[in-house]
Amino acid sequence: MKIGSMLKDVLISFFSAPITEKYPFERPETADRFRGKLFYDPAKCTGCNLCSKDCPAKALEIVVIDRAAKRFVARYDMDKCVYCAQCIQSCKFKCIGMSNEDWELAALTKELFTVTYGKEEDIARLLEGNALPNAEPIKAG
Amino acid sequence: MTTEAYLQRAGEILAPFAKGTNNPESNRLDVQIAASDLPAAASALTDASWGYLAAITGMDHGAEANELEALYHFCEGSAVTTLRVRLPRVDCPEIPSVSGMIPVASFFERELGEMLGVTVVDTPDASRLFLPDDWPDRVYPLRQGFKPEQAASIQPNKTPEPSKAGNKFIVPIGPQHPALKEPGHFEFTVDGEIITGARMRLGYVHRGIEKATEERNWIQNLYLLERICGICSHTHTSAYSQGVEKLAQVEVPHRALAIRELVAGLERIHSHLLWLGVVAHEAGFDTLFMYSWRDRETVMNLLEELTGNRVNYSICVLGGVKHDIVAEHSASIHKALDFLEERIRYYLDIVTSDTTFLQRTRGVGTMTHAEAIRFGALGPTARASGVTRDIRLDAPYGAYKRFPVSLITDERGDLEARFVVRMKELLVTCFTIRTIVDNMPSGEIAVRFPRKIPAGETVSRVEAPRGEAFYYIKSGGGESPLRLHIRTPSLCNWTSVINKAVGHQLADAPMLIAGMDPCFSCNDRMVTVRRKDDMKTLSWSELREYGIKKYGQKK
Numbered sequence: 186m187k188i189g190s191m192l193k194d195v196l197i198s199f200f201s202a203p204i205t206e207k208y209p210f211e212r213p214e215t216a217d218r219f220r221g222k223l224f225y226d227p228a229k230c231t232g233c234n235l236c237s238k239d240c241p242a243k244a245l246e247i248v249v250i251d252r253a254a255k256r257f258v259a260r261y262d263m264d265k266c267v268y269c270a271q272c273i274q275s276c277k278f279k280c281i282g283m284s285n286e287d288w289e290l291a292a293l294t295k296e297l298f299t300v301t302y303g304k305e306e307d308i309a310r311l312l313e314g315n316a317l318p319n320a321e322p323i324k325a326g
Numbered sequence: 327m328t329t330e331a332y333l334q335r336a337g338e339i340l341a342p343f344a345k346g347t348n349n350p351e352s353n354r355l356d357v358q359i360a361a362s363d364l365p366a367a368a369s370a371l372t373d374a375s376w377g378y379l380a381a382i383t384g385m386d387h388g389a390e391a392n393e394l395e396a397l398y399h400f401c402e403g404s405a406v407t408t409l410r411v412r413l414p415r416v417d418c419p420e421i422p423s424v425s426g427m428i429p430v431a432s433f434f435e436r437e438l439g440e441m442l443g444v445t446v447v448d449t450p451d452a453s454r455l456f457l458p459d460d461w462p463d464r465v466y467p468l469r470q471g472f473k474p475e476q477a478a479s480i481q482p483n484k485t486p487e488p489s490k491a492g493n494k495f496i497v498p499i500g501p502q503h504p505a506l507k508e509p510g511h512f513e514f515t516v517d518g519e520i521i522t523g524a525r526m527r528l529g530y531v532h533r534g535i536e537k538a539t540e541e542r543n544w545i546q547n548l549y550l551l552e553r554i555c556g557i558c559s560h561t562h563t564s565a566y567s568q569g570v571e572k573l574a575q576v577e578v579p580h581r582a583l584a585i586r587e588l589v590a591g592l593e594r595i596h597s598h599l600l601w602l603g604v605v606a607h608e609a610g611f612d613t614l615f616m617y618s619w620r621d622r623e624t625v626m627n628l629l630e631e632l633t634g635n636r637v638n639y640s641i642c643v644l645g646g647v648k649h650d651i652v653a654e655h656s657a658s659i660h661k662a663l664d665f666l667e668e669r670i671r672y673y674l675d676i677v678t679s680d681t682t683f684l685q686r687t688r689g690v691g692t693m694t695h696a697e698a699i700r701f702g703a704l705g706p707t708a709r710a711s712g713v714t715r716d717i718r719l720d721a722p723y724g725a726y727k728r729f730p731v732s733l734i735t736d737e738r739g740d741l742e743a744r745f746v747v748r749m750k751e752l753l754v755t756c757f758t759i760r761t762i763v764d765n766m767p768s769g770e771i772a773v774r775f776p777r778k779i780p781a782g783e784t785v786s787r788v789e790a791p792r793g794e795a796f797y798y799i800k801s802g803g804g805e806s807p808l809r810l811h812i813r814t815p816s817l818c819n820w821t822s823v824i825n826k827a828v829g830h831q832l833a834d835a836p837m838l839i840a841g842m843d844p845c846f847s848c849n850d851r852m853v854t855v856r857r858k859d860d861m862k863t864l865s866w867s868e869l870r871e872y873g874i875k876k877y878g879q880k881k
């Protein structure tokens with residue numbers, strides 16, 4: 186039986202540096218496997234959409250502009266994504282990855298959360314709503 | 327006894343009531359019984375001390391079959407005996423209650439009533455447990471054909487009936503409180519400082535996950551179920567994967583199972599340290615709270631390094647795990663465990679020796695072995711009362727046969743014992759994790775998994791940090807489950823807390839509730855004393871005087 190049993194801990198801490206992280210002044214290091222923002226490489230993609238089929242949050246869709254010419258556009262909603270990495274798991278061609286650097290994703294408007302990957306002209310076309318004639322319709326994940 | 331012997335014994339006990347039996351899996355026995363035989367069959371099992379009631383699953387077989395079914399799952403070791411009762415698919419079919427002999431069934435019956443519209447005759451409390459008070463009557467969310475729009479025709483301002491207290495005081499606690507994030511509502515009936523009755527209401531964070539699984543594919547459900555609980559997310563993904571893998575008859579590589587057990591161990595460490603801090607805080611021992619949470623960061627960082635996230639690790643996939651554990655990880659695991667082991671030993675010493683703290687825990691909320699069994703307590707709450715119940719040992723799953731844990735129990739049954747059991751359990755866990763890291767089986771970490779799961783049903787049980795988590799999974803052969811039922815350990819442990827609170831001081835209630843490891847709240851400070859018909863409001867000093875007079879100077 187004793188009183189003040191943790192006094193020693195308190196004294197040690199009193200004379201040592203605080204363990205609190207100084208974020209945002211010092212950015213903490215994240216683990217290699219940390220799951221941050223998603224990135225996509227259309228060069229390897231086949232447009233099979235397995236990734237979007239298994240996405241639990243309907244945060245990802247791959248729009249096929251021209252399958253033969255490897256022209257795909259990925260639409261990714263950062264705010265819907267739950268950062269589970271199932272899309273990486275489902276993709277057989279390793280087109281998707283997640284950054285361990287890019288994790289400060291807060292934004293002031295919702296629009297900034299929607300990210301598109303692909304050739305600029307394809308994205309522009311898609312956003313204008315006049316996809317190429319052989320474009321497949323956009324499917325919800 | 328072996329599983330076969332247990333099942334054979336259950337078959338003998340239930341023979342007088344059985345209308346049909348079969349063995350859907352090697353560890354399961356299904357017995358069809360008539361609704362009227364249910365209490366007799368349940369008491370036959372209880373009287374023979376055959377297992378405990380783990381869950382009641384309600385199911386709607388749809389308009390074509392025109393039937394509802396209630397499944398009463400009893401577990402003993404790895405044997406599961408299910409009493410199957412078929413009911414007509416009408417508005418309120420009747421089924422007798424079993425709460426008289428099995429108190430924990432009361433919660434399950436309330437759930438059955440509100441979710442499927444079954445009237446449980448003679449159940450002690452038929453009020454809503456999970457659904458909101460303004461949910462429309464006669465709309466049952468787990469019946470097939472339920473549309474979310476049906477729930478929209480709610481009368482928005484319907485307030486719940488106030489509890490009728492007569493001449494008693496009821497101290498309402500919650501649902502919102504500053505101590506923890508989770509809301510829950512308790513009503514303690516008190517006589518002065520002494521609690522004479524307790525009631526609870528849950529469901530403030532009920533998200534309809536069981537229903538939602540029916541609309542997602544098998545893979546998507548993994549991440550939905552992971553979000554049932556942020557503290558024991560891995561419990562849910564591993565219980566679910568294990569069940570689905572059994573249904574799909576896919577053999578998961580040993581290495582993947584070992585990694586799952588390793589992550590489960592780390593999750594237990596972070597969960598118990600979190601709990602230690604919370605209860606210390608409830609007892610006013612904030613130094614312990616701060617330091618235990620500081621040390622918990624070590625294991626959180628380790629989880630981030632191994633899995634990619636601090637919570638919702640998402641390491642399980644159907645058929646294995648996402649990430650391997652390699653040599654550099656072993657080093658950081660050993661290093662983190664060196665530190666944690668030392669701290670856990672230190673905390674074990676503090677909680678068993680600090681005079682002030684012991685006054686809040688020693689001899690408080692004592693639950694005897696018989697009570698723990700009767701109330702259906704699970705996990706460390708039960709083991710602190712000497713109940714040898716741990717799914718990791720009783721029904722070893724995953725890699726627990728290869729890397730067993732040792733059982734920790736304590737005979738005293740009070741709050742102190744629950745601290746001791748949890749801290750000792752962590753030391754055992756650290757040891758097991760080291761063994762896994764040093765003897766990691768070689769091979770693949772995942773195998774290919776089918777998108778469609780063959781029709782069938784299975785039961786999957788794992789030991790979460792708080793006790794047994796129970797999953798019932800039914801597949802119709804498609805890409806989504808037909809029915810998924812989950813019973814988490816806290817639901818069972820509530821029964822014991824609610825019953826044990828009676829006779830204690832109101833001031834002990836926070837500790838008692840936090841002691842089983844859920845969540846807790848604060849009390850209001852304004853007291854209205856109602857004497858027969860006149861109402862009187864006491865000022866703080868009057869109340870103090872009243873208290874001193876009533877209890878003498880001491881208390």
Ligand code: SF4
Binds near residue numbers: 242
């Ligand atoms: S990380 Fe998960 S939620 Fe996010 S896009 Fe991929 S599958 Fe969808």
Ligand code: SF4
Binds near residue numbers: 275276278
């Ligand atoms: S799964 Fe891979 S290959 Fe298929 S559409 Fe998605 S990114 Fe492209």
